[in-house]
Amino acid sequence: MQLSYEKKRAYRRQxxxxxxxxxxxxxxxxxxxxxxxxxxxxxxxxxxxGFFPTIQRAWPTANAFLESQRIRQGVHSVWHHGLPIDFELTRSQADVLLVVFHGALELNATLPIFPGSNLASGLRVSRLAFTDPSLYLSPLLPLAWHAGNEFQPDLPKLTTKIIRKIARSIRAKRIVLFGSSGGGFASLIQAAAFPEAKVLIANAQTNVLLYHDDHVQKYLDIAWNGDREAFIAAGYSSAIERLSAADSTPPVLYMQNSTDEFHIRRHLNPFVQELGSDLDLRLLKDNWGNGHIAPPKSVFRAALEAVVVNDNLALERLGFIPFKTL
Known part of the structure; x- marks a missing residue:
């Protein structure tokens, strides 16, 4: 007897x-x-x-993790002011640490989630992937930009410390910050603290407060108890401001879908107008579909591989153009 598609799905779910x-x-x-x-x-x-086929470790405080002698690969949970900072470290013999941040998730997405495993497969990198702890505050919150909350206003600063701790622990010589959309924003925020890194982002937000008003308000209501000024005062609402204030900045490879007019107008254009002449910025604009559509996985993978192996010619062949030559 052959099962219907719906029954097969139900069986797999069970x-x-x-x-x-x-x-x-x-x-x-x-x-x-x-x-x-x-x-x-x-x-x-x-x-x-408890579901991940790797070693898992819980840390009662951020200091307990930061003061530890050895960081093993696997899933780690660092409790910080009542919320867990969940991340996964997969190690290799390579000296490159790929740091991955996710963007918006479906409301019913299972947490924690550790992005980038498929894209990084086969690359000579160690991978560090974060779950945004603010999403644990409510099943109604799909996006929080890894930008913190009223209980963890220092989340980006602590994330910087975690990345540095792991990079030292595995003796990484290079860091690549990687993310799309909201994950791109988080990568740019961290870029201000890692001038030695390289940044690869796509369709990124560059200022949380310039994203769609309903999404921003939901984030402020749930994560900051509606206190917009407290979020601004924490200092992580604008990647443009963070990078402008940095003493030095890393190279940024910025991928942008050419039909995503909202992100071009509100996020890309202000970014290049403010920072384009100061940053080592290379742009790749192409039509990957209508609206807020990420590059095809093949393009993402090729760009990531070129960044990992420092192949500037491969980046040129993909279409990345230095902003200063536009």
């Missing part, structure tokens, strides 16, 4: 749930700290820890 339940039980036994929420826990969303 199988996945069973596997997660078993993995969760095993993880609870092996690493009970992952499931020990602090008294100040602000979690308001299910957290699917």
């Amino acid at each position: 199988l996945m749930q069973a596997r997660r339940a078993i993995s969760g039980l095993v993880a609870t036994y092996q690493t009970p700290g992952l499931f020990s929420e602090p008294r100040e826990s602000k979690l308001a969303r299910d957290r699917a820890v």
Whole structure:
């Protein structure tokens, strides 16, 4: 008897749930700290820890992680003011650390999520991928730009410390910051702290407050209790301002869909007008579809590979043009 498509999907869903339940039980036994929420826990969303086929480690405080002697690969959860900063480290023998930030997620997306594994597969890099802890505040929040919240107003600063700690631990000589859309914003914020890095972004927001008003307001309401001024005062609302204030900045490779008029007008144009003459900035604009559409995976992969191996000719062949020559 042949099962219908819907029944097959239901069966796969049930199988996945069973596997997660078993993995969760095993993880609870092996690493009970992952499931020990602090008294100040602000979690308001299910957290699917225990399902990853790697070593997992929970850290009760940020200092406990930062003062540790050795960082093993796998999933780490650093508790900071009631929310976990979840990230995954996959190590290789290479001396390049690829740091990946995700953008907007579906409302029903399972957290934590660690992006970039497929794109990085086969590349000579170690990969560090972050889940935005602000999304744990509500299942109704799909995007928070890794920019912090009222409980973690220092999140980007602490993220910088985590990246530096891991880079030293694995003896990385080079860092690549990578993200699309909201993840591109997070990469640009970190770029201000890592002038030695390289940045590869696509369709990025460059100022949170210039994104769609309804999304911005939802973020402010949920993550900052509606306090817009507190978010601005934290100092991480504008990547343009952070980079402008930096003593030195890294090369930025900026990919932009040519039909995404909203992002070109509100984010790309102000970015290049303010920073184009000062940054080592290379642009790739092309038509990948109508609106806020990411580059094809083949283009993303080729660009990432060229950045990892420092192949400027490959970047030129892909269409990246130095801004100063436009």
